[in-house]
Amino acid sequence: MSAARMQVLSSRNVRLLSRGRNEVFAGRSGAQRPGGDPRTRSLTCPPLSSSSSPGRALSSLSATRRGLPKEKMSENGIMSRAKVLTIDTMNPTVKKVEYAVRGPIVQRAVELERELSEGMKKPFAEVIKANIGDAHAMGQQPITFFRQVLALCSYPELLSDSTFPEDAKSRACRILQSCGGNSMGSYSASQGIDSVRQDVARYIERRDGGVACDPDNIYLTTGASDGIVTMLKLLVCGEGTTRTGVMIPIPQYPLYSAALAELGAVQINYFLNEEKCWSLDITELQRAVNEARQYCNPRALCIINPGNPTGQVQSRQCIEDVIRFAAKERLFLMADEVYQDNVYAEGCQFHSFKKVLFEMGPEYAETVELASFHSTSKCYMGECGFRGGYMEIINMDDEVKDQLTKLLSVRLCPPVPGQALMDLVVNPPQPGEPSYGSFIKETGQQPDMFYCMKMLEETGICLVPGSGFGQKDGTYHFRMTILPPTDKLKILLNKVKEFHQRFTQQYS
Amino acid sequence: MSAARMQVLSSRNVRLLSRGRNEVFAGRSGAQRPGGDPRTRSLTCPPLSSSSSPGRALSSLSATRRGLPKEKMSENGIMSRAKVLTIDTMNPTVKKVEYAVRGPIVQRAVELERELSEGMKKPFAEVIKANIGDAHAMGQQPITFFRQVLALCSYPELLSDSTFPEDAKSRACRILQSCGGNSMGSYSASQGIDSVRQDVARYIERRDGGVACDPDNIYLTTGASDGIVTMLKLLVCGEGTTRTGVMIPIPQYPLYSAALAELGAVQINYFLNEEKCWSLDITELQRAVNEARQYCNPRALCIINPGNPTGQVQSRQCIEDVIRFAAKERLFLMADEVYQDNVYAEGCQFHSFKKVLFEMGPEYAETVELASFHSTSKCYMGECGFRGGYMEIINMDDEVKDQLTKLLSVRLCPPVPGQALMDLVVNPPQPGEPSYGSFIKETGQQPDMFYCMKMLEETGICLVPGSGFGQKDGTYHFRMTILPPTDKLKILLNKVKEFHQRFTQQYS
Structure with a gap:
């Protein structure tokens, strides 16, 4: 994989395929003026x-x-x-909320920007905001296909514009047909647009190797944060030593501590092991919950996988252990999996909690309560501003589910453009569709580039990717000169053959 | 005004300029499945x-x-x-939340739709959902200009498309320039995009006849509901008889009761006077607050003007009285003014609480705490699905304002497409801009049609609006035959002259 396209996070285990700089902790635009003028x-x-x-x-x-x-x-x-x-x-409780991602440091950064713009001298010429993962603000370009569909949905007159590809038009039509009056300006169902939830369910089934997903368990949300806060809201009750406690990793993403403070819940810290790449130890979970039982009622366990801010990717074994622990300690599991598409490091693989849970057999699959969260804001899409996301809930009590639906109905519906975007993320262009080639080009390294880079690294043979010469969308080639003398050519072709066999075995 | 374009609400005082049927209590699309499958x-x-x-x-x-x-x-x-x-x-507290707009009746309606689609016999052939104001779902068409700008913002490649009007392009450029990386996919400032807040402030100044508005007091929100809930959240504290009480009108929009239940605040009902077109009596406010002081700490007074669901439009005098009452009883004022553009009845006029407050002199203008709310979901735009809105806060304590900004930062930012739409609502095409004609055509009766209708009603003279013949955008004409004999023509022209003088005096 091309180094120019790679970002190494604070852990060795996860890397981000970024098309800009600093995808994960990128700055945000616009000025906050907390102090007023x-x-x-x-x-x-x-x-x-x-x-x-x-x-x-x-x-x-x-x-x-x-x-x-x-x-x-x-x-x-x-x-x-x-x-x-x-x-x-x-x-x-609002006073107790802290949110470091946009706290005093960010506020001072905004002031510094203003001071610089007013000509004040500083030891630097520019403030670079790396406090929040705001990919587009850092120069990452939106995916053309996604934005074409959003433009078509916004202004359906464009459906007769021949410059828009047919697959973008058919996606837009499907979304609009699911909207009241065929308009994104209509409220959707509180749980989200039916067809989008169906697409999300199919995406989860593909991701999890066929483990069934019921669209009725999918709730579209205003970003992942909205879903997480809503779930926490359901869980909080009791007073004093019976007050709900929620286990969160340290370091955490500060949404958790902020939401718990606002809800007046007890924050139970479990510490990730920095010496072992910020991995999660079950013994530490056990210590934390044992201590917490003396002063509160631990009811939920939050996991961030891949980790934020650590980048740590949990092994399948670790996830199984966490699920057993949650079952044993009677904890509602909340799996924040918004970085699930950001795993690229060798030897690392994302396993969803849902999949592992269902593969552990009915004892767990039919009992452990789980909510998992995803978002349109991360990975190659980086569409933070649209506030799209979903949560999947597993084994939730029927009556509680009714309460959840009722609670969500008060805010009417998540933003429909964000729902449309979520649909595109889970249902991107497929091989054979007109936009597939440009989508692949924009979202990841092209397969021919990847192939040639691997070939060079492993064999020392230098080829040229077919994309340098032009090729039909969805096909991949390389170009090799055959100028070496015959005996050298034989060795070379043998090496190419061996590499090709290994490569196709590994990546097919 | 053409009767075909008018809707009379439950009060005589407010009418809605609707381009579809049932604009205010229109149905929504998509099926909720609260019971699961x-x-x-x-x-x-x-x-x-x-x-x-x-x-x-x-x-x-x-x-x-x-x-x-x-x-x-x-x-x-x-x-x-x-x-x-x-x-x-x-x-x-979540269990106590009730939300009738999407409650059991709506859930049964969704079931009935499914049963009808499965061929079950009912005493009706179709379920007509009039439970929620969902204009587009009922057939109201989006405003072309708004959607053109949104398409341009979504897919800026369209900026080179010559079929898009220049004013749409310049609006899109202004919005994109205010977005990080020129993309709606970037997070905005938590308070909302700077330039949009500036446009909102200028809109409020125009609306309020020049009363100053500071963009720093504007917070963009995820629909009006988001702002209302956030403000209530700041206000709630205390236990038992010191628990925060919030006064709301009965009948109310059920967001209020739902939010108060969730926050565990005390709901203080004041009853609107059905005999007097659902008007608000100060004596009833006084009764309600006096009684409430025995069991809670009344801290806020919510006003919905124009009323929802009553449609009642408050007089300037009534608003002054309410402000004096709030000052006397030390109540934070919350003015839900989302229907402010829906007032068309003769003799009725919308007065914003902000304007009246500032016209009452510094004793009130510099002390009474006020938050007012607006939205992109109502009136001619009816863009519910985008979840756009703003709130303006007046006289809020500086430290509380910092807390508000911090609290909003946890949810990162309101959806950027909704912010863009809010910008267009407060900054629509102006006379002389290429889209002005089509905007006027789509949002309201054309001035020449209005003129001719008035002429007919008041004088009996029947003219033909110039739009029936075609005219340059932004110009208006009528066509009159001069076939009558000279003496009749003199009388006729005199009547036309008198009407024209009255008309231009009344509407200029």
């Missing part, structure tokens, strides 16, 4: 400016005063009304 | 099927049993593991 400040403080009419203020306030013990008379005799909502009177 | 059920119940291997299950479970007091041995000796998450062990 001076204009607002002058409006809010002091509560009554001296320019207000004392006569009017007083006459009105004299009536007002009766019911208002919290008002104060200021020095000039004008009533100063304390704010209803202050840091001391606001929701205390 | 039989396949799932067979997986979850019973926990261990008899087809599983007893030997394996037992051997594994014997180890498992030690830590599991809640397991039960079933009759055939196989361990039955109780679910972690059940209706009895789930978050009790």
